[in-house]
Amino acid sequence: MKGKKAVGVDVKKSSPSSSSSASSIIANVVKKEDPDMKVKTTSSEAFLLKIAILLVIYLTAFLIRLFSVARYESIIHEFDPWFNFRSTKYITEEGFLNFMNWFDDRSWYPLGRHVGGTIYPGLMATAAYVHYIMNALHLTIDIRNVCVLTGPFFASNTTLVAYFFSRDVHDEATGLVAAALIAIVPGYISRSVAGSYDNEAVAIFALLLTFYLFVKAVQTGSMLFSASAALAYFYMVAAWGGYIYITNLIPLYTLVMIIFGRYSHRLYIAYSVTYILGTLMSMQVSIVEFKPVRTPEHMAAMGVFCLLQAFGFLKYVHSKLSDADFKQFRKLVFFAALAAGVLFSIASGYAFAWTGRLYSLINVTHARDFIPIIASVAEHQPSVWDSLFFDMHFMLFMVPAGVYYCFKPLSDGSIFLVLYGVSSLYFSSAMVRLVLVTSPGVCLLSAIAVSYLIRKYFAMMKREGTYADLTLIVVSGMTLMLFFYSSHSAYVASEVYSSPSIVLQARGHGGSKIIFDDFREAYRWLSQNTHDDDVVMSWWDYGYQITGMGNRTVIADGNTRNNTHIARIGRMMSLPEEKSYPLMRELDVDYVLVIFGGMVGYSGDDINKFLWMVRISGGLYPDEIKESEYLTPNGQYRIDSAAPKNMLNSLMYKLCYYKFGEATTEYGKPTGWDRVRGVEIGNKKIDLKYLEEAYTTQHWLVRIYRVKEPRSIV
Numbered sequence: 001m002k003g004k005k006a007v008g009v010d011v012k013k014s015s016p017s018s019s020s021s022a023s024s025i026i027a028n029v030v031k032k033e034d035p036d037m038k039v040k041t042t043s044s045e046a047f048l049l050k051i052a053i054l055l056v057i058y059l060t061a062f063l064i065r066l067f068s069v070a071r072y073e074s075i076i077h078e079f080d081p082w083f084n085f086r087s088t089k090y091i092t093e094e095g096f097l098n099f100m101n102w103f104d105d106r107s108w109y110p111l112g113r114h115v116g117g118t119i120y121p122g123l124m125a126t127a128a129y130v131h132y133i134m135n136a137l138h139l140t141i142d143i144r145n146v147c148v149l150t151g152p153f154f155a156s157n158t159t160l161v162a163y164f165f166s167r168d169v170h171d172e173a174t175g176l177v178a179a180a181l182i183a184i185v186p187g188y189i190s191r192s193v194a195g196s197y198d199n200e201a202v203a204i205f206a207l208l209l210t211f212y213l214f215v216k217a218v219q220t221g222s223m224l225f226s227a228s229a230a231l232a233y234f235y236m237v238a239a240w241g242g243y244i245y246i247t248n249l250i251p252l253y254t255l256v257m258i259i260f261g262r263y264s265h266r267l268y269i270a271y272s273v274t275y276i277l278g279t280l281m282s283m284q285v286s287i288v289e290f291k292p293v294r295t296p297e298h299m300a301a302m303g304v305f306c307l308l309q310a311f312g313f314l315k316y317v318h319s320k321l322s323d324a325d326f327k328q329f330r331k332l333v334f335f336a337a338l339a340a341g342v343l344f345s346i347a348s349g350y351a352f353a354w355t356g357r358l359y360s361l362i363n364v365t366h367a368r369d370f371i372p373i374i375a376s377v378a379e380h381q382p383s384v385w386d387s388l389f390f391d392m393h394f395m396l397f398m399v400p401a402g403v404y405y406c407f408k409p410l411s412d413g414s415i416f417l418v419l420y421g422v423s424s425l426y427f428s429s430a431m432v433r434l435v436l437v438t439s440p441g442v443c444l445l446s447a448i449a450v451s452y453l454i455r456k457y458f459a460m461m462k463r464e465g466t467y468a469d470l471t472l473i474v475v476s477g478m479t480l481m482l483f484f485y486s487s488h489s490a491y492v493a494s495e496v497y498s499s500p501s502i503v504l505q506a507r508g509h510g511g512s513k514i515i516f517d518d519f520r521e522a523y524r525w526l527s528q529n530t531h532d533d534d535v536v537m538s539w540w541d542y543g544y545q546i547t548g549m550g551n552r553t554v555i556a557d558g559n560t561r562n563n564t565h566i567a568r569i570g571r572m573m574s575l576p577e578e579k580s581y582p583l584m585r586e587l588d589v590d591y592v593l594v595i596f597g598g599m600v601g602y603s604g605d606d607i608n609k610f611l612w613m614v615r616i617s618g619g620l621y622p623d624e625i626k627e628s629e630y631l632t633p634n635g636q637y638r639i640d641s642a643a644p645k646n647m648l649n650s651l652m653y654k655l656c657y658y659k660f661g662e663a664t665t666e667y668g669k670p671t672g673w674d675r676v677r678g679v680e681i682g683n684k685k686i687d688l689k690y691l692e693e694a695y696t697t698q699h700w701l702v703r704i705y706r707v708k709e710p711r712s713i714v
Contacts, residue, residue: 062152063152067193068194071499077193077197077501083558086548088127088128088131105553106554107547108554121285127146131146147197148197150201162444163175166444170413181485182444185443186393186497188204189493199240200242202239210229215416226277230276233281233282234278237278237282248297249423252423254267373563387432393484395446398450418445420444421438504602506601518701518702521697522593524550529694535552536591536593538554545558552591555587571620572651574613574617574630576649577654580651585707591707597675598681600699606656611627631644655703657681658686694706
């Protein structure tokens with residue numbers, strides 16, 4: 001790519017193998033801003049300096065994600081990671097082919113689950129392969145530790161991709177800034193801390209690598225880079241369902257390039273090779289199969305591919321016809337292609353067969369109004385400004401400046417960065433989970449603005465002039481922002497995102513730490529005190545943990561693939577005990593597990609989730625379950641004496657508050673005082689006839705009840 005010039009700053013492109021270009025870190029950064037300054041730095045010294053900086057960034061990205069291991073232990077976090085960990089263990093013990101044919105009878109009882117056809121296996125296969133390689137090298141390591149450290153390892157690798165990406169789009173210094181910013185950005189740390197063994201741990205690396213290789217292919221017209229981009233795309237497809245974003249962003253970029261007259265043979269080669277190879281390889285993933293040619297979310301990629309072929313064909317025809325004849329021919333081809341595309345979309349139904357999650361990205365109220373199972377997931381909620389600032393800090397305000405400098409001058413790579421940053425910001429505002437996808441784009445755009453401003457005003461500080469005070473203010477302000485950003489990221493990594501959900505921590509009155517290990521206590525009790533074939537019913541959130549740690553069969557695991565089965569659980573939890581009992585017997589339920597936080601003040605308990613159980617089950621059983629019957633006449637959700645009869649008699653209410661009316665939780669408060677809701681419960685005299693208490697953990701966080709046999713019911 002040719003050299004650039006942006007506001008008086010020469011930005012000379014370099015190939016990845018060129019060490020002499022590393023002098024731009026110092027010489028091009030300072031000397032070109034002030035030709036009078038003499039910088040005596042050799043190419044080898046600049047190269048070593050660059051390597052040292054990258055090494056520090058790489059280690060920082062890894063180490064900042066180890067707070068959870070240092071403060072707790074090497075443990076898997078959250079819910080989904082437990083299924084991923086269990087699956088990875090299966091691969092290491094039984095092999096990948098057996099894993100793809102694995103039928104898991106511990107999940108979705110009595111239906112079971114064909115694991116190989118219902119998951120994205122990239123994460124598990126990666127960890128299993130790393131484990132195999134390390135043991136082959138006689139570096140003995142437990143598979144759990146490999147899984148725990150997968151997130152930090154790939155986060156460190158992502159910093160290198162960010163460096164090369166920004167360097168190729170802008171310059172060397174910007175690449176270093178981008179790597180430093182992405183190493184500690186909270187939005188990425190949230191899903192890549194040690195123990196957060198989820199698909200996104202490797203998916204963000206694959207996403208950024210795909211973008212980098214594709215842009216590199218556009219810049220060079222190389223089939224090798226195009227094929228490499230397709231391979232990275234295949235890895236992304238195998239790792240995470242968020243690959244749909246790549247599937248649509250690359251076609252959007254290609255379309256924009258055509259519209260703005262930047263079509264070239266390099267673009268044609270890059271997109272055609274990437275699309276063909278990427279589509280063929282993605283169809284080898286079992287959960288994807290023929291979706292690239294059948295589902296509407298893939299139609300944009302196919303449409304742009306066809307458009308690109310037509311555009312290339314028109315270019316060829318134009319060389320053979322006169323201008324007047326070509327204009328007529330072009331109109332004919334355009335309208336014929338448009339009509340064919342519309343008719344095909346309508347006839348096949350692809351134009352309207354969007355999934356619920358995709359509708360939710362376009363209309364944030366869609367899930368709330370029509371698909372409560374999606375709306376019940378916290379990470380599917382729309383983002384609020386404070387959460388965006390919390391996860392991206394000052395970079396949120398640097399994005400506009402980064403977009404501005406992308407146009408000075410405009411290049412193929414900078415166009416892609418603008419589209420990536422702007423589109424991902426929109427989608428992250430529609431769904432909080434997608435802040436993870438936005439974070440790398442925000443870092444890349446912010447790096448352009450930060451590197452330019454620092455270089456510009458540092459150079460101006462060396463000169464005497466009218467703007468000396470302004471220059472000092474700008475440099476000081478940027479320095480303070482970077483300092484606060486680093487401090488904020490360290491705090492977030494240490495205190496917010498490193499706490500595993502299965503081990504909770506609180507502060508006592510004297511400031512001492514209190515550890516709540518009730519979850520593992522309960523699952524350990526299940527594994528040691530119940531029969532191997534016993535069936536446990538709980539809300540679907542906890543299914544993965546019960547099978548992963550308790551090794552017991554569950555009615556629903558942590559996947560939302562079967563809305564009907566989840567609705568049946570919600571129905572049983574919402575009905576009175578006597579009506580729920582025959583339904584539990586139909587599903588061979590032996591134990592019921594509920595999460596209750598009223599004793600210690602844990603707000604993520606089942607009482608706070610209960611209204612979603614009512615909504616989800618009410619969608620399938622509207623004659624039995626009506627949300628209005630669980631709310632007060634003025635629409636309030638209450639658990640005190642003002643709560644409606646259906647609420648007080650529901651199975652969930654009884655199982656959570658059984659014997660709680662006798663407990664004292666706070667000094668000066670009556671017995672039965674719920675510390676989460678801040679009220680006295682409305683029903684203190686709860687008797688159970690069809691279930692009996694089997695086990696309650698130390699802090700009452702997990703309560704397990706045994707379903708009685710009919711002969712033992714009095």
